Amino acid sequence: MRFTGSASYVTTRDLNLAVNAAITLQRPLLIKGEPGTGKTMLAEEVAAALGLPLFQWHIKSTTKAQQGLYEYDAVSRLRDSQLGEARVADIGSYIVKGVLWQAFECETASVVLIDEIDKADIEFPNDLLRELDRMEFFVYETRQTVRARQRPVVVITSNNEKELPDAFLRRCFFHYIRFPDRETMKSIVDVHFPGLKPALLREALEVFFELREIPGLKKKPSTSELLDWLKLLLAEDIPPEVLRSKEQKAAIPPLHGALLKNEQDVHLFERLIFMARHNR
């Protein structure tokens, strides 16, 4: 199994290498990077490229590690017992399997995505140490041990909102998705909008990277914003000349709302343009 990117997802060499190392050595791969650089997409693409099923576990601030393994539905059992149902006797029918259990049970190898692990409580990664290391866990209610038939490929994404514990990090491989340079960006756009007029692309990238250069932006536009913006430009059928007519940053690029998502950023940007106009 080797991952080399896919038709709809452009990877860099270092990312390929990290993914392949994680697959070969069967370690979880921790992915960080600016928002909108395709961290979550990676797991989907790896699963698609290798032809493996994908199990997704999206983490929220209330998520507990236990929920990824299994949950004991005590409330239904309680209710059933009050109603005198027959299945109450079997505790197993109240065990709800979590994402990791499903992946462990899978006949083939699989890909598990643990998305935005930093959203969860600070102890969350620690609670998963053994499960991710040995790929097995114990179900107290039924006294059984669940072991992975095939070790799944685990991809974990983080937005850096919390620091992850050292013990956890030591078990992972780590990759930081850098913001793509102009060349990579071009190939990413090519993949998403084949046959885009080269002139439009050139002008759009020009505007885009210029925008990223503005100091003091709260949220710099990223790859996904660029793709959205291009989609809008195409939908509105805006000719490249409009982008070029910006005359030394003196005009607001069309549909800039797709690129700047923060009110303060838009204000800052408009102020800068106003100043540029004024100085001419």
Place this chain on the structure above:
Amino acid sequence: MLIDFFLHLKASRLPVSIKEFLTLLEALRQHVIEHSIDDFYLLSRTVLVKDESHFDKFDRAFGEYFKGVEALPGMEVLIPEDWLRRAVRKHLSDAERARLEKLGWEKLMETFRQQLAEQKERHSGGSKWIGSGGSSPFGHGGTHPEGIRLGGRSENRSAVKVWERREYRNLDDSVELGTRNIKVALRRLRRFAREGAAEELDLEGTIAGTARNAGWLDLKLRPERHNAVKVLLLLDIGGSMDDHIRVCEELFSACRSEFKHLEHYYFHNCVYDHLWRDNRRRHSERIATHDVLHRYGGDYKLILVGDAAMSPYELLQPNGSIEFNNAEPGAAWLRRLADTWPHTIWLNPESEHSWQYRQSTALIRNLLGGRMFPLTLDGLERGMRLLSK
């Protein structure tokens, strides 16, 4: 050889562990990569470094350790002229080759051979010898317009380029400090507690209660969990603090959204009899410091932000304040604050190594028992760790 590499990383104060090193060796044994230094760089970074803020450190350490390995495969081997000619053709444009004539091809080769013979050790910098980073015509990364890049560039993007460009410099955690980073650091202070109205179903309690009731449903409710930490923020404003306004604003806005119980007041240079809440109305609406001392209980955590740059008189003498006649010296007030709130720290936007040159900074630091931290991400972390104890 790799053990040396590992120890070198360790000596460069990268947090690498033996387990990770063994994993790297295992990866090499399983042929995850071909024999290429570029791939080795990427692989070792993936396996050994777990935080992008260490990437820069790693790049430097890697560069130091492998300097020369890529530059020339064995100095004593005489490089065939053909090969070198080809290399030059590949890397130089026609115009550049024309310029190369300035020195003359024959002359260039001759000098090169001569230097290879004379040179005994690896060399970097300087303007004559073969090596890296200098302005000699030979070696790589130099500035000489007629230089030859030795070692040949691999077809992929050269990794040397990556680690020498030090692209991750601005991710190093002593540098960047944005609202978001501050928030992350402040999270250390979070103390979750359940207080207030009971609105959430306490599942565990319900089950236990019901079991105790022999099966009769006994619903238990409990209050929602929230951050219960209380913070009192005192900010120095005006004068020498004007340079640091942006950082302080960011700190302030980050604090604002992070804590439910956050109170803030301003002072100028040092705390005296009065504080104020709104800087525009500082003369009309001020509050006696004694009132503040009594209003907020000892469970508040006090964070003072200021550059501690003032004349020592402002701290030590009555009437020393530059603004009004204070009956008690600033030091007395500071001591009073520290006594009222045992959890007190001072954040200083000036860089840490400049503190020793200012008398007032040293004085305040002593008054607070050394609890002064720089307003960098690292300093903030240390401060918060102390406060959360």
